[in-house]
Amino acid sequence: MKKALVVDDERDARDFVRAILEGEGWNVEEAANGDLGLKAAKSIKPDLVVLDVQMPQRDGFDVFSELSRDADLKDTRVIMLTGVAAKVGIRFSKEEMGEFLGREPDAYVEKPIDPEAFKRVVRKVTGT
Numbered sequence: 374m375k376k377a378l379v380v381d382d383e384r385d386a387r388d389f390v391r392a393i394l395e396g397e398g399w400n401v402e403e404a405a406n407g408d409l410g411l412k413a414a415k416s417i418k419p420d421l422v423v424l425d426v427q428m429p430q431r432d433g434f435d436v437f438s439e440l441s442r443d444a445d446l447k448d449t450r451v452i453m454l455t456g457v458a459a460k461v462g463i464r465f466s467k468e469e470m471g472e473f474l475g476r477e478p479d480a481y482v483e484k485p486i487d488p489e490a491f492k493r494v495v496r497k498v499t500g501t
């Protein structure tokens with residue numbers, strides 16, 4: 374079964390993404406912050422990580438960079454989520470994030486998440 378890890382400090386966001394992914398046949402694990410997300414990723418080796426950008430302790434950029442440097446996780450598909458555009462009106466493209474981080478995430482999705490659009494992104498990124 375396909376394994377996904379949802380890393381977001383907002384419980385409602387994790388529940389929402391979990392419901393979408395489980396509806397698409399994914400086995401979903403969750404983590405409430407970046408540190409726990411990295412530990413979970415190393416333990417379960419997910420096929421997909423859905424990663425919030427803004428989190429306390431360790432933000433999504435840092436977690437993504439760490440995943441990219443880990444030999445066992447560097448090829449894991451990553452979808453990054455953020456509500457930054459809604460809050461401050463600044464948008465990032467995945468190309469800009471690639472320049473900033475040294476590697477592009479597989480996709481970048483703005484919050485609030487449109488469920489049907491998110492499903493399409495997941496299918497495109499994972500080939501499922």
